[in-house]
Amino acid sequence: MKLFHKTLQIYLTFSIVVFIISIPLFYFLVEKLWIEDVDDSLFFHKEKIIAGISTSGIDSLAIDNFTRVALDFDLGISVFPLNENAAEKDSVYYNKFYDETRTHIEPFRELKSVVNVDGRSYEILIRKDLVESADLIRGIAITQSILFFVLLAGLILLNNYFAKKTWRPFYHLVSRLNTFRIDKEQPIEPEKSNINEFNDLGNSVSELTKNNIRRYKAQKEFTENAAHETQTPLAVIRTQTDLFAQDKNLTKEQARIVEKMDKNITYLNKLNRNLLLLAKIDNDQFSLNEKTDVFLVLQETIDIFSEQIGLKGIQLKQNLNHHPVILSNSYLMQLLFTNLIKNAVKYNVHGGFVEIELNAGFFKIVNSGDEQPLPANAIFKRFYKQGTSETSSGLGLAIASRICELLQLKIEYNFEKPNRHCFKIILK
Amino acid sequence: MKILLIEDNTDLASGIEKYLSDEGYHCELSQTVEQALEKIQLYEYDCILLDISLPDGSGFVILEKLKQLGKQDGVIIISAKISLDDKLKGLSIGADDYLTKPFHLAELSMRIRALIRRRKFNGNNIIQQGGIHIDLAEKIVQYNGKTVEQLSPKEFELLILFISSPHRVLSKGSIAEHLAGDNADTFDNFDFVYAHVKNLKKKLKNAGCPGYIHTIYGMGYKFKVEGL
Incomplete structure (x- = not known):
């Protein structure tokens, strides 16, 4: 009410x-x-x-x-x-x-x-x-009724015009709070009011949002800088590892150690890149006004994975009948498909299947895999990891969901027995 | 072959220098924009490895100076920045290639070779090594005149990587990254590297090529031509 x-x-x-x-x-x-x-x-x-x-x-x-x-x-x-x-x-x-x-x-x-x-x-x-x-009685009733209706009309009018005017700063705040996005970096500016309580409320909200934005920004910058700064020492370690690997006198045991180091450098690099990518998405560094033919981007992405799909003995069923064109960013769109298809291949079973469907209204990818559904509320969180995969950064689906959010698309996960894992993106 | 390495991190610079020296390159080192500007005006290089974030400015300044001087030195940017914009900016100002840190030295070496081949030999598209003859434009591989069965694109890339780093241990990780880029982690292990190497070996062997590709246990592979 x-x-x-x-x-x-x-x-x-x-x-x-x-x-x-x-x-x-x-x-x-x-x-x-x-x-x-x-x-x-x-x-x-x-x-x-x-x-x-x-x-x-x-x-x-x-x-x-x-x-x-x-x-x-x-x-x-x-x-x-x-x-x-x-x-x-x-x-x-x-x-x-x-x-x-x-x-x-x-x-x-x-x-x-x-x-x-x-x-x-x-x-x-x-x-x-x-x-x-x-x-x-009639006389009194008529007089009273007239007075009553005058009062009523007065109340409604006063309520509508004057009360609304008085409460305007309040409703302004409420609507700004509803649409407030911390990553948009715009603090809520209160409307001036001649009511002290509203001014206090407005100033408090304004201060609160300013503080939050400042902290969010600092945190984001920290992530970005940390990821960037890590790249150089990583490059040093990788170079040294590469040089070390060239040593002709390496024992098998040492070789195995070098391999493990190399593998983890790759992992750390991947993690950094994904964190940076998330920071960039959070920073709105992508233009979203490219007319993107979803079909073409999808086809291109599927081609990248065709080899991996073949090597894993996975059967690929494609049902791409439409060319939906949406305003988006083709790079992000490709990244989105890459992450979803990569997951569908990576967490598939040998000799399993991947079904990809694209029509005017949605994109859908179904893959075989575990006979257990994934926890739908956790998979899109950052650093969620499926099983004990050592090469997973736990950011793939978080990035996918963040991209969907940015492109204003809805992504959902469904599980059908016995082992059909389905990701669906509703295209506008 | 002369290479100018513009990189402020001494550990990284010395590592790269050591690897490239072993390959037979002559490496010179600059740690600042100022030093680098002086060097490019005085000397000609076959390849310049350029870091973008330098203590006294941006590496882009050096790229612009090269352009201004009308120098023909090939430039490979080595940057910690992953941003696509930086890459496009670098390439548009005149860089020939862009490699993000951390990279494998074998990858760097291969890119340098490819760059020098394009620049020095006027786009000569032939690579020869130990009797293997590769036509890059036609994607045809021959061994002593005998045509090797058509290689898949990945096998072809793999062969070029091997030939570009002879007598070097190539880790499975570096091969995987070279072949699959960011998607190398689609597989939890490097089975696909193994599969590609196996196919490549088989096709070369069928054409009578000796076993140049050796498996280094626990590490990866090495391309070894006797007498080289």
């Missing part, structure tokens, strides 16, 4: 709860205020009527007339003279009547009061129409 959505979700949930509570709350509050106001107004009218009666000193006939007129005009006021003297407490209550003009029941509030004015008793009834509850 995105951070925006999370915050928005919380805001929305809270708003809905407040909205739901607010409707009955408003309803009761408004109704209470309304009734109080109506009651006040009823008592006010009563006082006015009493004052009217006492000052004008009207008789009972006039009052009857007044009440009739008031009824006719539906003024909601009636005054009845009482025969005996009575005194009752005022009572205010709800009542309902059927409104003929509007053909539905209307609620109203009524004040019933018995008063003595100038020695005579009157019963005064005053009523006022009330707003129907349904109308009130």
